Amino acid sequence: MPEKGLLIVLSGPSGVGKGTVRKEIFSQPDTAFEYSISVTTRKPRAGEVDGVDYFFRTREEFEEMIRHGKLLEYAEFVDNYYGTPVDYVRQTLDEGKDVFLEIEVKGARQVREKFPEGLFIFLMPPSLSELKNRIVTRGTETEDIIHNRMLTAREEIEMMELYDYVVENDQVELACERIKAIVVAEHCRRERVEKRYKKLLEVD
Numbered sequence: 001m002p003e004k005g006l007l008i009v010l011s012g013p014s015g016v017g018k019g020t021v022r023k024e025i026f027s028q029p030d031t032a033f034e035y036s037i038s039v040t041t042r043k044p045r046a047g048e049v050d051g052v053d054y055f056f057r058t059r060e061e062f063e064e065m066i067r068h069g070k071l072l073e074y075a076e077f078v079d080n081y082y083g084t085p086v087d088y089v090r091q092t093l094d095e096g097k098d099v100f101l102e103i104e105v106k107g108a109r110q111v112r113e114k115f116p117e118g119l120f121i122f123l124m125p126p127s128l129s130e131l132k133n134r135i136v137t138r139g140t141e142t143e144d145i146i147h148n149r150m151l152t153a154r155e156e157i158e159m160m161e162l163y164d165y166v167v168e169n170d171q172v173e174l175a176c177e178r179i180k181a182i183v184v185a186e187h188c189r190r191e192r193v194e195k196r197y198k199k200l201l202e203v204d
């Protein structure tokens with residue numbers, strides 16, 4: 001049986017840059033984590049592909065998945081459901097591979113309850129005004145929604161206490177490096193390396 005992989009959860013307030021940082025991490029050839037593709041009821045945007053960006057499903061299909069216990073966590077976010085397929089996560093961890101989730105904070109909280117041994121990383125904006133800037137420049141939200149997002153952002157940021165690490169997303173490349181360094185350090189801390197060396201000693 002291989003050693004179980006690490007469940008890595010990246011979360012943080014809306015607009016902080018979770019999607020951007022995640023895409024950058026997975027565009028790097030040395031990244032060895034497996035990305036868990038989420039299920040959503042949101043309509044695909046131009047260029048998004050079913051089974052690559054998300055599994056795009058109807059509300060009925062999503063609710064069926066909830067009823068059948070197919071989701072590790074799920075949350076409603078801006079009128080759409082988002083969730084993590086549980087079978088993929090369990091199987092991949094059992095194969096000894098690290099699984100990476102990029103999810104909003106309510107979902108991350110549910111994962112913490114079910115998988116307390118996961119590695120929880122909170123992505124922080126450099127400031128609240130910069131967070132607002134990012135939401136505005138992304139241009140996907142109306143004035144009203146931006147106001148609500150900023151109110152929720154304060155509550156979301158308070159949740160950072162539940163996380164193992166806080167990473168500032170001042171620059172995308174730096175945030176990615178920090179996240180990868182945390183994962184390496186966590187593997188060492190969790191004795192994976194130590195166990196390997198113990199085995200070496202047994203052989204000698």
Ligand SMILES: Nc1nc2c(ncn2[C@@H]2O[C@H](COP(=O)(O)OP(=O)(O)O)[C@@H](O)[C@H]2O)c(=O)[nH]1
Nearest residue numbers: 018019038074075077082083084102103104107
């Ligand atoms: N709880 C939960 N949140 C998710 C999941 N997948 C994506 N999200 C979050 O849903 C939010 C909206 O994602 P999306 O519609 O792709 O738009 P974005 O705001 O441009 O990233 C983001 O905060 C994602 O991190 C999931 O499986 N579970």
Ligand SMILES: Nc1ncnc2c1ncn2[C@@H]1O[C@H](COP(=O)(O)OP(=O)(O)O)[C@@H](O)[C@H]1O
Nearest residue numbers: 014015016017018019020134138169170171172
């Ligand atoms: N480090 C950064 N510096 C400046 N802008 C950023 C940074 N990270 C992300 N952004 C921008 O902020 C906006 C929100 O990023 P996004 O990845 O959609 O956030 P989230 O997935 O957390 O909602 C996007 O326009 C993105 O290009």
